[in-house]
Amino acid sequence: MKKLLLLIVITSTSTTAFSQNELKSIDTSLKKIDENVSKLTDELVKEKAEPYTGQSLFEDRKGSSAIFFPFGGTFRLNTADASLKLSFVNRVSNRKLFYGFEVSGKTNDGIVSLISKGDISPGAKVNGIVGLQELFHTSNTLDGWLVLKIGYEGSSFKLFNSDSSFANQIKKTSFNTLTSSFSFNLKSGGNKLFAASIGYQKANNYDDLDDLVLTDKTTIVDTTSNTSRTFEKTIKTKIGDYKTFDQIPLNLDFFWVPNNTNRIGIYHYWRGKITNGDFRNGFGTGLYLLKKNKPLSSIAGVVFEVNDISKLKDGFGKNFTVNFIVGFNFGFAKKNN
């Protein structure tokens, strides 16, 4: 019994000692690897990747805004109009002019169609940007800049007309237009920004048309085996009187951060559209959670919008939209010598 107890004690002691030495050795090796990787990183990359943020996230349901921040770039997803947008601005501090671009892609059928089916109506926008900065250079309170955007917008979708011959009932339609807008941004103090813009573009009534899902059924009969095979094809279309028209969009935006609450941003906007002499307008208010120490970048926002004031009498629910906007940042490493 004594021998057995002695054997257990010796075995336990030696196992513990071995384990501790081995673990210490592994720990030391890992630390050395970590040091070497850190040295290698310092040699190869002078500065670590920074989040790449800054462009305006303050937009309405359609992605429109008179607010434009002349900084860096961003990559953002707007869930309301199912669009992805990439923007970049090149700006030098002692030059009045700055320039940049915006590229966005979207589906006309909303983000659900992107996720659920591949059957989408694609659209794209490209904008060239030229701006004039530091309009109130000598003022210690005011700051302002002008921005001119000229671009191209195109989309493709299918329209259904039951009066046409069977082969021509589904018509693939393209919509293309040159777009332009001119905006003025005025910053007062460190927490208030007012912006106004006017533009011109062609527009269509795609959003006002009714959705229609068609199902084409085809049957193939094999005479040899006397077997029939049936398959279905689903086609998403719009039905109604499709029209294009000239449009002058007018935008007013006001973004402010309440005193002593640097993490909350409040955004009000008004949208007017003059279309063939007809005037429509709507408004909205957004609430944003801002990043700490980066108050012009929002983590997320929720926007409440009345699309058309004149239609409010038809029912509040039909003209009221809640839009969630989420910003995604991307980064890159740079090597400056």
Added chain:
Amino acid sequence: MAKYKTEVSLQGEFTTIDVFLEGIEIPLREVNDNDYYKLYNEFEIINPLNINVRLKGWVGMKWKIIIKVEDKAAYTKSGVFDNKGFVTFTATKMI
């Protein structure tokens, strides 16, 4: 009067940037988000180096300026914009 390799980097987001060294405005380009940067290989400095900075930004935004002379940090200053969104200061530094 001697020529020194001088580097200025400014971090933050600004609507107005005026950085003057020896009375000359330094052109700063945004090379990465929150990072304005310019390198002068040969820059004449009459000791002491005169620094004049005027910035406009957004409340809560951090800012930082670093001036390196001959690859050594000669001057560093940082802060956070208040509700006024405006910062200005002058400094002198013996090189």
